[in-house]
Amino acid sequence: MSCQISRWNTSGILLLICLVCLVCLAGCSSTHPYPQTPQPAAPLIQVDGAAMPALTFAELILDIPHQVPMGYRYEGLEYIRGEEIRWSEHFGAQTDVLNQDTRTVLAEAGYRVSEDDPDALRLVGTMSRVSFNSYAAKVSFDQAECQMTWQLYRDGAEAPYFTTVTNGAGRVDANKMGAIRAAFELALRRLLANPDFVAAVSE
Numbered sequence: 001m002s003c004q005i006s007r008w009n010t011s012g013i014l015l016l017i018c019l020v021c022l023v024c025l026a027g028c029s030s031t032h033p034y035p036q037t038p039q040p041a042a043p044l045i046q047v048d049g050a051a052m053p054a055l056t057f058a059e060l061i062l063d064i065p066h067q068v069p070m071g072y073r074y075e076g077l078e079y080i081r082g083e084e085i086r087w088s089e090h091f092g093a094q095t096d097v098l099n100q101d102t103r104t105v106l107a108e109a110g111y112r113v114s115e116d117d118p119d120a121l122r123l124v125g126t127m128s129r130v131s132f133n134s135y136a137a138k139v140s141f142d143q144a145e146c147q148m149t150w151q152l153y154r155d156g157a158e159a160p161y162f163t164t165v166t167n168g169a170g171r172v173d174a175n176k177m178g179a180i181r182a183a184f185e186l187a188l189r190r191l192l193a194n195p196d197f198v199a200a201v202s203e
Helices: 002-031 095-108 176-192 195-202
Strands: 055-062 069-075 080-086 121-136 141-153 162-172
Touching (some): 055 095, 080 121, 095 121, 095 176, 121 176, 141 176, 141 195, 162 195, 176 195
Parallel strands (some): 069 121
Antiparallel strands (some): 121 141, 141 162
16 A cells, blocks of 8 residues: 555656646746747749839838837847847838838839839838847847738728738848848748739739
8 A cells, every 4th residue: 555655656746847847948938939040931923014003112100119028138058038129219210221122122023113103003011010039149140020911002092902911030140120121021022922912913
């Protein structure tokens, strides 16, 4: 009888140790995130811009409250969490750069990009759910992720006739805005690799 109780106690102790380990691992994963390498987008779908309506990138909307927490600075090989990083007006001031990036990638895919064609379709992008983390170990880098909602409007229309959402991620060497810019471009390239978007522009 005592032998059975001893075996039961040993099993119980082992189970308790396993549960404690799992709780510790869960806690560590939340404060010591291992950065994931961003996956590239599928190749751009090349279009015949001359046979399609022109596109104008009308607006980039930043739907991110000022001073909202974006992420943290992590240091060391164990990625120990340190300083909190918040969204600031510095990021919002960079929209002109993102607008130009959009026009460049649209042209790369073959679209006719116009600012004065009255029949051009309007493409509007809304950036939300931005995260940004900075890592410093043997190699320092910044990593960002964002979610983009894309909408297509016909001239004069108040409601979009096409809406879709893409996500992007970017990693660069110690350049906060560069990481967000890379995340944005990946989200854009995923839009232009979407056959549904190409079909919507062709309607």
